[in-house]
Amino acid sequence: METALSLAVANLLSPMVLFFALGMAAALARSDLAIPEAVAKGMALYLMLAIGFKGGASMAAHGLELRLVGAVVAGLVLSAAMPLVAYALLRSTTGLPPTDAAAVAAHYGSISIVTFLAAVQALTTAGIPHEGYMVAVAAAMETPAILVALWLARRGNAVAPGSGSLDGRGLREILLNGSIVMLLGSFAIGWITGAEGLKTLSPFIVDPFKGVLCLFLLDMGVIAGRGFREGRKSLTPQVVVFGLYMPLIGGALGAVAAILVGLSPGGTALMITLAASASYIAVPAAMRLALPEARPAVYLPLSLGVTFPFNLTIGIPLYVAAATWIG
């Protein structure tokens, strides 16, 4: 209990969470604070490169484990199963129509890579090591949820002819989206070049990492604050509550998967975080293509304005404490 509390306080008072809070407060106060779009995009790519490369270098140092396969399979199963749970809860508790419920369910089955980044940083700060290959698990968890949610929408008979499915082009766009290519590509380069490569890139990807993450989270705070402001108009209390308890349900499923695979406490914390997080980049774009009847005014503010801030402030220390307790 004491560990959980000290982790929570340390997380809440960390520069990255405080910068996120600053951005959110600025947006709620209607300040014009904004990071230029190109800068934000550049920072996102930098963070993907850094986290992917470090994960690959860590795997090179510890060797290829059979657990990697187990962790990726567990991630795939989680991503496919969570939309089923989310959809059932949404339909029974929120009154959302089938298309909106399916779209929201896709977001909660998929993952937020920024939440993952923040969890990795929280583990690093707390001195808790983790499996480098969790980067690959994160990449694997992005897509299955989308396919399952589209199946749920078709099954609900609430979609127009031609809707509720992705063609080959759509699938390729999701599988090869820039973040995933950068993350997995950097992971592979880190794995190939190992400790020597990490030493070479260390001044670029290790020392400045925290500062860039703070600036990036300031921007995310601004965006989340705007999302929350918009969400107040379009989200019912039941839907907002779903955005707060679904991460805990997903996290619990993630913990079970981590125990079955036999991950370390650090790896368990990351698996819980991945399962608890909700997408707000890849899935919304996929939903606009494949399920345009679903309202973005519901799923975007819910994921970005409710669940993301919850995970960043309360969720991550809770997941790290739970993983430490399990381990």
Place this chain on the structure above:
Amino acid sequence: MLMHPKKRIEIVVEAPVVGRLLSVLDDLAVTGYTVLPALAGRGREGSWRREGLVGEAGRMVVVFCIIDAQRVDVVLEPVFKLVSRQIGIVTVSDVSVIRPEHF
């Protein structure tokens, strides 16, 4: 100056769909089009601002092309088939051009 009447098709469409829309225009051998990012707007789904969005979803772009009046139906049908389920607007207006052979 001698001017020639043409039709201008303007499509305001969601950013995730724009790649497909341009493919349709390419397949229809539309001789030229222009794509512009939209900064902010308001519609039936509420208001939005480009700077308040983290990904492509929710962003809008404007695509316009100028074609001969005889080709309007040929171009509009597949374009409308693609964008009819999405958030957006399709308009057709009369314009005058100086170099008709370009369209």
